[in-house]
């Protein structure tokens with residue numbers, strides 16, 4: 001499933017994540033697992049007529065290797081260790097937020113060059129299908145550009161500064177002209193890549209529209225999961241009441 005890696009490996013990975021910006025665990029995904037995921041990706045993309053498709057959350061990945069990997073004790077132990085060594089705190093008992101992204105076609109090209117911070121401390125990236133000809137769709141990473149924000153408000157201010165047309169344009173032009181020099185990571189299927197997603201501005205380049213670039217992501221530990229401000233903003237956005245009856249202390253009469 002996922003190999004058991006010695007504790008020195010976790011220490012070395014965190015060292016790389018803190019200095020170079022990312023760590024690589026080589027040959028952790030078996031050729032058989034890659035082959036079955038690739039079949040799943042190819043089938044899904046052909047069902048969309050060769051366009052972008054993403055699967056998010058546990059239900060969408062049921063029955064795939066990615067679900068098994070999230071349940072693997074070795075993989076969970078590694079992520080817990082990376083979190084503990086990197087943050088000097090033990091990880092809360094949470095599961096992964098999982099994603100499988102398949103870039104293809106015109107819509108695949110649109111799902112590129114969006115610079116962002118992840119909401120989660122640790123990002124694990126598993127390349128599944130990376131084009132070997134034309135544009136491979138490299139991972140672009142500005143390592144550790146901020147600390148883990150203590151409050152959700154701090155996080156939100158960073159997001160507003162980054163997630164606007166001007167900043168996005170300047171970053172993209174900067175990278176394309178070579179004026180700013182991020183880490184450009186050409187990923188090799190079989191390897192697994194680790195970085196501090198909530199601390200590092202990152203994005204992916206597009207791949208050619210006639211190719212497929214598929215990556216699986218495991219996002220681990222949202223530091224603001226319990227933020228009042230975050231919950232309130234989410235409710236406003238979803239047009240839900242600001243407090244549930246329980247939070248407001250209202251007892252709902254039960255039918256007799």
Ligand SMILES: O=C(O)CCC(=O)C(=O)O
Pocket residue numbers: 099101118125138139202203204215217
């Ligand atoms: O697919 C990739 O290379 C990166 C995707 C990413 O950063 C994300 O989904 O948060």
Ligand SMILES: [Fe+2]
Pocket residue numbers: 116117118123197202
């Ligand atoms: Fe991300």
